[in-house]
Amino acid sequence: MRARKAWVAATLLTTVAFGGTTAAHADILFWSTQAAPVEETQAMREQVLSGFDEPIDYQATDDRGPWLTRIEAELEAGSGTIGVLGALHGEFVSLADNLVDLSDIDLGDVTLNATFKELGTLGTGEQKYLPWMQATYIMAANRQALDHLPEGADINALTYDELVEWAGVLAEETGSPKFGFPAGPQGLKHRFFQGYLYPSYTDSVVTKFRSAEAEEGWNKFKELWQHTNPSSTSYGFMQEPLLTGEVWVAWDHTARLADAFNQRPEDFVAFPAPAGPTGRGFMPVIAGMAIPQTAPDMEASKSLIAYMLRPEAQIATLRATNFFPVVETDLPEDMPASVRMSGEAIARMSDAENANPSLLPIGLGEYNGKFNQVYVDAFERIVLAGQDVRTVLDDQAETLRSVMEESGAPCWAPDEPSDGACPVE
């Protein structure tokens, strides 16, 4: 009797396992590495994609491993379920050969940002991806910290010297270090060195990696670290320590500060990144959309991309993800606090006279991780382990040179364009 029951249960289980799997495959699968935090995923589904004619299955993951493995598997198998890919510029590079040319998509009267559109060709003659949205990294501070601002310092035109001084004053007057830096495993510290510290001190990311100017920059950062909250080595998203009050001044990605601005807009200010001897270095981040060759319904995928670039969808995306539009459009008045606050800071930063934008690494493909590791290792050795700056830079420059040579990536802004692999001097 009992045995029969078990058999019935087992049969039932197998039937359920095989049944119900063929249903609902008509949805366009949007396979993305962006908007992965659950609230953003929810908002993408309910506020952005629901406006499209066909149902869309939006799946976002912050983990690049499964994302890439899945698309590679579909390409290799020659048949797939993924309709549209959403990812950062650098994540498309290794897939370039398998992406469909998007230059025939009819965008109507939408004007795309020309620089970003050009990036989408990935150096080929085809439009491998179309820009989707953009963001950048800014500074945020608790209003209480403004009372301790050094005399003569303008928060919207800070220099690294002033930031160090400010952090020092804060630590002294409040009794504990109040500057925070996302140096945890989930943190985006490498982007700070690539897009902020290096351009601000050397006007370069790769070429002048081991220059005397770079040494000066690292020494300045070491000074800043003296007044940095030691828990920084575990911080991922700076909005959390800002909200708890552990940290009063921080640098991070706009989307990773948004919660602080939205939850308590009157308690926080957003402001541009500081400037160094060679300008106010900052790094715009560009996410794009592409279609793999294995997409089940090419036309539907293309019209989805066209839909995502319509101004109203772009503004809905901005509300959902805190990533800004890549098409020409006016922002409505009633945007969330984080959008207004970061938007102003970004405008101040990019419009600053000494603005020095640098791009996310281009052309590194699978070497992206190794490239980032060079900067992370330099940080860990110089700042955390307290090793000699000169020695570490000389060591790491060798690693960086081999990464550049193996990947063959030419220089990108702010480095001067190069023939062949970007040299490390």
Place this chain on the structure above:
Amino acid sequence: MTAVTARETAVPAADIRKRGRFLVAITILILSVWVLAPIYLLAINALSSPAQVNAFPKSLVPGMETESIAFFLGFAGVLRALGNSILVAGITMVLAIGLGAPAGYALSRFDFRGKDAFRIMVLMTRAFPLPLLALPLAVMFIRTGLDDTAFGLALVHTTLALPFAVLITFSLFSGIPVELEEAAWTLGCTRFQAFHKVVLPLVLPGIAASAVFAFVISWNEVFAAAVLTIQNRTLTAFLLQNINVSPMHLKFAGGAMLVLPALIFIFAVRRYLFAMWGIASR
């Protein structure tokens, strides 16, 4: 005279026993706190509002705000993913025991060539990292149509759970004297009947324990689930990759969502687990 000495020595003996009991109590307390404190913190934070989660110092009483939990219940696809998780873990459990227990029995009762090699080889499936295997597996699954099915994923999870199922059941069967079976044979039982009527009731609690283990392995696996399923995501694959980049209050709520079903399951089968350790709980 003798009575006095007896009393004199009895006092320190009782004292030592008392201290021993105290030590045991402390150990139990520490172990319980070790396990329960994180679950408790998870629970109170899951039931607090974002402001309470971020507040300092932390309150040890839940705010009884169900906002974060409600968000997850309303998150498109959570219930379906929960169903998939249970389904995949269930199939894994059945397959792992269905294949693992006979293998364990064979290892403990029969001598055959390559027995030792087999015992080592069965562990080999754990030697390859999944991210390495996932790509060829996914390609094969897409080609054979196993892609995006609960059964296909359960096959992968079974491979992961099988070594444990084999080795646990092997030691269970080895613990049952073969003489018991022989006695049953002499009394007219066939080999199968002897197994069914004599051995099985004795090892059932242990088998239940290794089934729980298989369930938990499947429940916790993320990478294969994230690559091999799209529409039929498991809860872990569905939430875990998104939770680690979500705000604190949602991390807690999502964590609670992931832990709770597994806790309920283990609670439901606890009688078998206790029975395995020889504690009666009726």
